[in-house]
Amino acid sequence: MTRSLWHSSVGKKAVMAVTGLIMLGYLVAHMMGNLKIFFGPGEFNGYGHWLRHMGEPVLHSHWGLWAVRVVLVASVVLHGVAAYQLSRRDIDARPMRYAHPRRRASYATRTMRWGGVIIGLFVVWHILDLTTLTVNENAQAGHPYENVVATFSTWYGNLIYIVAMLAVALHVRHGFRSAAHTLGAGSAARDRVLAGVADILAAVLFVGFVSVPVAVMTGVVS
Numbered sequence: 290m291t292r293s294l295w296h297s298s299v300g301k302k303a304v305m306a307v308t309g310l311i312m313l314g315y316l317v318a319h320m321m322g323n324l325k326i327f328f329g330p331g332e333f334n335g336y337g338h339w340l341r342h343m344g345e346p347v348l349h350s351h352w353g354l355w356a357v358r359v360v361l362v363a364s365v366v367l368h369g370v371a372a373y374q375l376s377r378r379d380i381d382a383r384p385m386r387y388a389h390p391r392r393r394a395s396y397a398t399r400t401m402r403w404g405g406v407i408i409g410l411f412v413v414w415h416i417l418d419l420t421t422l423t424v425n426e427n428a429q430a431g432h433p434y435e436n437v438v439a440t441f442s443t444w445y446g447n448l449i450y451i452v453a454m455l456a457v458a459l460h461v462r463h464g465f466r467s468a469a470h471t472l473g474a475g476s477a478a479r480d481r482v483l484a485g486v487a488d489i490l491a492a493v494l495f496v497g498f499v500s501v502p503v504a505v506m507t508g509v510v511s
Contacts, residue, residue, distance in 0.1 A: 298378060301371040306468035308364040308371075313461060313490070315361060320497040326510055330434035337433035365412070372405060401463055404456040411453035418446070441505035454498045462491035 294300035322340075326333045344353030414424070418440055422428035427439035440446040465487040466480075474483075504510040 298375060301375050302467075302471045304367050305371045305375075306471040308368040309464050309468050311360065311364045312368070313465065315357075316457070316461070316494055320494055323501050324497060326434060326437060326501055327504065330432075333434040333437075334432060365409075369405065369409065372402075376402060401460060404460045407453060407456040408460060411449065411456070414449060415453075437501065438505055438511060441502040447502045447506060450502050451499055454495055457498070458491040458495035461494060462487045465490055 295304070322336055325336045340354055342350050342353075344356075348356075417423040418425050419428075419433070419436055422430065422436065425436055425439055427442075428436045441450070466483050469479075469483050501510070
């Protein structure tokens with residue numbers, strides 16, 4: 290049953306919807322955590338410490354964090370594989386180009402695939418920058434506040450982050466509505482409400498995430 294569900298287009302869309310909502314929940318929580326930087330290094334570094342030790346004493350140190358990472362990695366892989374396979378099916382079903390080319394979808398819809406690639410590349414950069422500290426020249430292990438400031442004190446750190454957050458916002462704007470329809474929550478009557486919720490979610494995430502590099506650039510956070 291599980292195998293046949295995965296091999297069907299409906300099953301792949303359901304997998305994309307569920308994993309997309311998992312990642313959306315993570316994005317909201319991650320954004321809220323990032324905003325702690327406005328309360329100073331003590332608050333933000335304390336939050337970083339809590340992340341590494343959440344679940345104690347029931348869980349061993351870092352186990353809770355790794356559990357979150359495993360769920361996220363699984364969600365990203367399943368989401369990406371399902372998206373790629375559905376895309377290939379769509380291309381195979383339409384081997385000939387339309388006789389009269391015209392725009393058939395919104396800007397967000399047309400850029401979902403490239404947006405996914407941009408987000409995937411950004412995740413790799415983000416891990417190397419603020420988790421392993423490989424590409425962060427002024428990083429200090431155990432000092433997340435200082436490391437964030439160091440990242441956004443460079444023009445390329447800001448550019449990469451802002452472009453990626455724009456891709457995330459567009460992805461969420463389109464993906465939320467698609468997930469709602471796939472899981473049966475969408476309808477003609479609810480479509481305007483879903484569109485409004487998707488727009489608000491995308492805007493809040495974009496402003497929330499981008500407010501951090503802007504704050505560093507303007508000296509509000511230093």
